[in-house]
Amino acid sequence: MPTADSCALKVTAHQTKTREGVFHFTRFSSTDRTARALKVLGICWLIAAVTVLIPLAHFVLVPGFFIAGPVMALMRYKVDKAADKVAVQCPVCEKNVEIKMEASDWPPMYTYCPECNTGVELSE
Incomplete structure (x- = not known):
């Protein structure tokens, strides 16, 4: 049975504003x-x-x-693992957002806030 797992993640916008987020992923036995x-x-x-x-x-x-x-x-x-989503408060627009991830996406990577469309960096 696949197991849902999560870990802490750092979300940075404009290389200065940083927030802590939760990275959700699935592990496969x-x-x-x-x-x-x-x-x-x-x-x-x-x-x-x-x-x-x-x-x-x-x-x-x-x-x-x-x-x-x-x-x-x-x-x-x-x-052996697949990314699901990142739950975080956007460093720019201050809204709680869920960033959907492709199964093969894995931090560190760049993506966009779904609310304000600002580029953010996801890193562990």
Whole structure:
């Protein structure tokens, strides 16, 4: 079962104004990672099986999805944690905001406040 986790984070705007925030992320155990990888592999191979029925395109699609399955499964297996969001009071506009993160985003990084659109730096 994936575990939700969080840690303290420093949010800086204009290299002077700083606030403490909370960085929320998800950790995946070895079993979770294996299940996620097998799911991706199964989906790719299922698509490969379905594309057998498409004339002419199946010469490219079937081998493509057949090879992409293990590659994507390996990439998915290597992911042991995924970013969720950062909860912080913006150093500029002073509003409490939640900055949504892509799963692959990880501090240190630059992003924008969703309220005032000011550039902020996220660092641990």
